[in-house]
Amino acid sequence: MNKVNHFYFSIANLYFKIHLRASTFMHRKIMLPEDEMPDKWYNIQADIPVPPPLNPATREPMDARDMEPIFPKELLRQEMSTQRWIEIPEEVREIYSIWRPTPLYRAVNLEKFLKTPAKIYYKWEGVSPPGSHKPNTSVAQAYYNAKEGVERLTTETGAGQWGSALAFACHFFGLDCTVYMVKCSYEQKPYRRILMQTWGAEVIPSPSDRTDFGKKVREKDPDTPGSLGIAISEAIEDAVRHDDTKYSLGSVLNHVLLHQTIIGLEMKKQFEMIGEEPDIICGCVGGGSNFSGGFFPFVPDKLKGKDIEFIAAEPKACPSLTKGVYTYDFGDTAKQTPLLKMYTLGHSFVPPAIHAGGLRYHGDAPALCKLVNDGLVRSVAYHQTGVFEAARIFAQTEGFVVAPESAHAVKAAIEEALKCKEKGEEKVICFVNSGHGHFDLSAYDAFNRGELKDYEYPDELIRKAIEELDT
Numbered sequence: 071m072n073k074v075n076h077f078y079f080s081i082a083n084l085y086f087k088i089h090l091r092a093s094t095f096m097h098r099k100i101m102l103p104e105d106e107m108p109d110k111w112y113n114i115q116a117d118i119p120v121p122p123p124l125n126p127a128t129r130e131p132m133d134a135r136d137m138e139p140i141f142p143k144e145l146l147r148q149e150m151s152t153q154r155w156i157e158i159p160e161e162v163r164e165i166y167s168i169w170r171p172t173p174l175y176r177a178v179n180l181e182k183f184l185k186t187p188a189k190i191y192y193k194w195e196g197v198s199p200p201g202s203h204k205p206n207t208s209v210a211q212a213y214y215n216a217k218e219g220v221e222r223l224t225t226e227t228g229a230g231q232w233g234s235a236l237a238f239a240c241h242f243f244g245l246d247c248t249v250y251m252v253k254c255s256y257e258q259k260p261y262r263r264i265l266m267q268t269w270g271a272e273v274i275p276s277p278s279d280r281t282d283f284g285k286k287v288r289e290k291d292p293d294t295p296g297s298l299g300i301a302i303s304e305a306i307e308d309a310v311r312h313d314d315t316k317y318s319l320g321s322v323l324n325h326v327l328l329h330q331t332i333i334g335l336e337m338k339k340q341f342e343m344i345g346e347e348p349d350i351i352c353g354c355v356g357g358g359s360n361f362s363g364g365f366f367p368f369v370p371d372k373l374k375g376k377d378i379e380f381i382a383a384e385p386k387a388c389p390s391l392t393k394g395v396y397t398y399d400f401g402d403t404a405k406q407t408p409l410l411k412m413y414t415l416g417h418s419f420v421p422p423a424i425h426a427g428g429l430r431y432h433g434d435a436p437a438l439c440k441l442v443n444d445g446l447v448r449s450v451a452y453h454q455t456g457v458f459e460a461a462r463i464f465a466q467t468e469g470f471v472v473a474p475e476s477a478h479a480v481k482a483a484i485e486e487a488l489k490c491k492e493k494g495e496e497k498v499i500c501f502v503n504s505g506h507g508h509f510d511l512s513a514y515d516a517f518n519r520g521e522l523k524d525y526e527y528p529d530e531l532i533r534k535a536i537e538e539l540d541t
């Protein structure tokens with residue numbers, strides 16, 4: 071062999087070796103290069119029309135101008151937009167790059183533990199500074215508000231996940247942030263309050279004496295533990311009363327789901343990188359934003375005939391998708407919001423105090439509900455002990471201690487992987503892992519001690535809450 075030929079032979083040999091190694095390599099953590107972070111969000115309304123919110127007085131579709139005291143114009147534009155791709159502003163991408171792109175993991179040890187032929191992947195959103203997917207939208211919302219001259223944002227928070235995501239975002243754009251935190255959580259769960267205050271937010275236990283609504287509630291019942299419904303009413307009242315102030319919501323609305331599609335768009339690129347495609351995508355549903363953000367970018371493929379399944383997981387204690395009715399209902403208890411077309415348990419529904427606080431909402435995002443109603447998404451409901459069992463298995467195999475909300479997605483993925491084992495199917499399952507559980511350790515403690523109780527909301531009470539809907 072002459073020198074030149076030998077040279078080419080060696081190169082070919084080297085190429086072959088590298089290629090062979092690459093193709094047999096087990097990808098455990100699929101990292102997207104920073105400059106491959108998506109620069110546009112995907113708007114589902116280009117492919118699936120979402121029923122509009124209605125004005126409760128007239129039952130006509132809401133006029134965007136009626137909502138301008140509460141939300142900035144650009145977010146209202148996005149709320150109604152049917153444009154397929156919406157540019158992510160450079161300033162937002164810059165903040166995203168603190169923790170994005172997020173890793174896509176293959177749950178190798180969990181697969182081994184389950185002895186399943188399925189491949190299990192998860193998109194890990196717990197790496198953001200507040201520890202969940204929520205800053206994907208809080209950063210965008212803070213940016214558009216600041217750009218339109220707003221000086222302060224108000225919001226409500228239960229356990230503190232949304233409040234801390236908004237507090238984190240506001241600081242970057244010089245906005246003040248006022249968080250109305252449900253009083254019992256304010257007293258019992260100090261850590262997220264401290265996090266919010268560290269990021270510069272003002273945190274007020276709700277009901278407060280800052281608003282007329284709060285004062286009224288306190289007069290009637292001075293010892294009330296508060297509720298998310300009351301806190302929403304206070305945050306909205308505060309925003310409406312002050313010209314320099316607007317209100318911010320962390321789930322349910324179209325523009326929130328839009329911002330979360332960065333999850334699924336990154337996932338898509340990561341699967342392309344390793345030459346795989348998911349057969350099943352699952353996620354947990356509170357208002358529907360992290361799950362929708364994960365699977366919406368795959369909906370066009372399904373509409374074109376691709377065989378891909380989407381599974382929404384919720385608690386049996388608050389089963390809006392599996393037991394609710396698909397109708398127009400208020401988004402809050404005080405009946406202040408526009409009417410939203412959704413699967414609802416009734417706005418008067420008070421869910422029991424399960425540990426996945428972020429999943430205790432009586433309705434769900436109208437965009438997600440439309441897809442469920444169209445038969446594009448299947449929904450399942452689980453008891454919390456089964457969910458924590460899944461979370462413990464996950465912690466012991468994959469290492470991460472996930473949020474009780476995210477544990478519903480883990481449970482769904484495990485159930486599907488076990489079905490694959492039964493049928494001998496090698497499906498690719500992917501779930502959105504929405505956040506870490508470092509501030510939820512008391513729930514893990516209760517589970518570890520065997521003190522966690524299951525609660526299934528009685529059908530009778532659900533029927534009663536739904537009957538009250540049109541009266």
Ligand SMILES: *Cc1c(COP(=O)(O)O)cnc(C)c1O
Nearest residue numbers: 321356357358359360428475505
């Ligand atoms: C808030 C929250 C949820 C539920 O909200 P969605 O809008 O349904 O995503 C789920 N997981 C975590 C970690 C959360 O903080």
